Amino acid sequence: MRSSARTRRRGIVAALTGVCLLLPASAHADDRTTSLQASEMSTVLDRLTIPDLQWAMDGRLLSSERLTRGYLDRINAVNPRLKAVVQTNPDALALARQSDSRRRAHQTRGPLEGIPILLKENIDTADRQTTTAGSTALRTAKPAKDAFLVQRLRDAGAVILGKANMSEWANFYGSGQIPGWSAVGGQTRNPYVLDRSPCGSSSGSAAAAAAGLATVTIGTETDSSIVCPSAATSTVGVKTTLGVVSRGGVVPITNQHDTPGPIARTVTDAALTLAVMAGADAGDPATAPVAGALPADYRTMLTRDSLRGKRIGVWRKGHEGIDRDVDRVFESAVQRLRALGATVVEGADVPDVIGMVQPHLLPAVLTEFKHDLNGYLATTPGGHPKNLTDLIAYNKKHAAVELPGFEQDLLEMADKTDGNVNDPAYRAHRAAATGQARDSIDAVVKKYRLDAIVTATDLPAPPIFGGGGSSFVSSTRSTSTAGYPHITVPGGFARTGLPIGVSFLGTRLTDASLLGYAYAFEQATHARKAPHYLPTAR
Structure with a gap:
């Protein structure tokens, strides 16, 4: 174990040295990077977790200011193609310097100290940034205070880097609107294939996480708005049990569904960030009944053998036989679950509840x-x-x-x-909608005595324009309407270069277990690859 840790740390040092992120660096130095350096930074940061970055900053190998400058440079280099970031926080570098001062004084605030985070643009901040939900109508809105989740992030030391683009009004605007488009931010692009949809409504959050424009990003989901864009961009997206994360200060669709959650390149970063965000908020009554749903130490959720001995139901109906790449990736995932010691239970199909x-x-x-x-x-x-x-x-x-x-x-x-x-x-x-959605999952779990259900998250991303419909049954409608947890993790790629996600879902308050299963699967597969910004599918 010690040898493994030493090897990991040597890799961190080498990686940081390779992209010129090592200290010392003057606060007034010209830190502009070349396009090549920005590309190298993406490759490095793609494989470094928040604990890795914290170790590097504790050891003075890296500073929050340097890391924040690196992300800002990367946004300048990459975002014109992606339109994933609507605005950067004009105070980000000052916040990063304050974080570095606290670290030098041994006064770090929490596990996100100095870590740059992007927020979806429907999440309030009481600073010089706007909160528009993508609409020009809210450009003059001035939230009086941070959203509850933002205050939790700040209290844990996070540097709020900026705001991510989104489907305007979180896709609850017009039946003909295009996912990832807003009047404020334009059309978000999928970083894997630029003419393919990033899905929505947390389009910018997912694209930014995939492209390495922040360490982690925050999205919100009403129905599929975290899970779908995360699957489309080979990122980890966590939609929690309703109320695990407060909705206070989030532009709403409905408090019966709305659920903020992290989008990250690794399960580790998603779990750590979620543990910080979760907590009871007096302003959101849904949070009190589920307080304590996650363990105090996120690391207890993440074990490589968490699938061993678990009964995992396989949901194929409505998802299989539609796309051969999805079938291939999902079948490989099922075989990997068996190899990891899970008892795979076939026939555990969740009914199509849309009708x-x-x-x-x-x-x-x-x-x-x-x-x-x-x-x-x-x-x-x-x-x-x-x-x-x-x-x-x-x-x-x-x-x-x-x-x-x-x-x-x-x-x-x-x-x-x-x-x-x-x-x-x-x-x-x-009552009818929520009750039927819960029954659709609970009945399957009870019948087969399951710990979780696994399925393909969605089809590979369609073209942004003229993508057409699909016979793929929604993997999110039941969990979103029920208020149940749903986590997507990278599963592999189609031959076109488009990502394919694998979903773990369960009943109420199984969030911690699902994170563990996702982590075990991720560590066994390492399916994620950094994007290559192909102009069109190959």
Whole structure:
């Protein structure tokens, strides 16, 4: 074990030396990197975890300022192609220098000390950055305080590097909108194949994590918005049990689904960051009942033998026989689970709940969206629309920017509801949708006595424009509607160079176990590869 640690640390030193990240470096030195150095930095940082970076900074081999400058340089070099980052924090370098001062004084705050993190642009920060949810209507919004999760990140020492692009209004805008597009940030590109979709709505967060534009990024999910873009960009995406991470200070769709979570290049970084973000928030009632869902020490979740002796159900129906590359990658994953000591249980297919829940789900979410968004807009300072009706009017007035080729039909449908979440008809719709989604997972887990379910996350990313529909059954609709955890981890690649993800999902509060299974799988496969920015699929 000691020999392994020494080998790992020698590798860190060599890697950092190779990209000119070693100290000392003057705070006033010209640290601009060449395109080659930026590329080398991506390769190095792709394989260094947060604990690796902390070890290097503790040993004065690296500073937070140097690391933050490196990411800012990389954003300047790569982001014009990707449009993954909307803005960088003008205070990032100052925050990094403060972190370095604390470290020198042996006053580090937590496990994220000095680590640069990007936030999805629907997460409030009370600083010089904006929080627009991708809409020009919110450019003048001035959140009065940090989102609860942002304060948790800051308290643990994180450097907020900037904000990531997203599908405007988190894909709850118009039925014809394109994933990854916003009026504020333009069209996010998939870093593996630039003309392919990054999926959404946490498009920029996933693309930025994949491209090495931050150590870790934060996304939010209502239905597939973390899981889908993470699978499309060969990153680890964690959608937790509802309430494990507070939604306080996040531009909402519905508090019955919305779930912030980390997107990272490794399970280690995702688990560490999630452990920091999780916690009870007096402003979010959903957090108290699930407080303590994760262990205090994230490392206890991450063991290479966590799959040994576990019963893992295999969900194939609706996912198999559609794409031969997905079939190949998933079959390899199932065989790897067996090799890792899991009892693989075939036939554990989760029913396609879309037809069952949709008659209840859409009416419920439309009502919740109007209620929750009106509350957010009304309480957020600044000269912006203060309710959904005014937002719709703003979009019509600025249609050339806000409605380029699609309508805002989802906003308009929501505005026609009364937004009354105490109405018996609404409550019946919500109870039916949530209940059926939970039953769809719980019944399979109980029938086969499962510890988790594994499945292919999605098909390889379609073209950004004109991708068309798919017969692939959603792997996220049940977990998102149920409020259950869902983790995607890199599984492999299609012959076109596009990533394919493998999902681990389970019942309520199985988050820690799923992270362990994802970690064991990741460590056995090392399936992730850094992107090559191909102009089109080969």
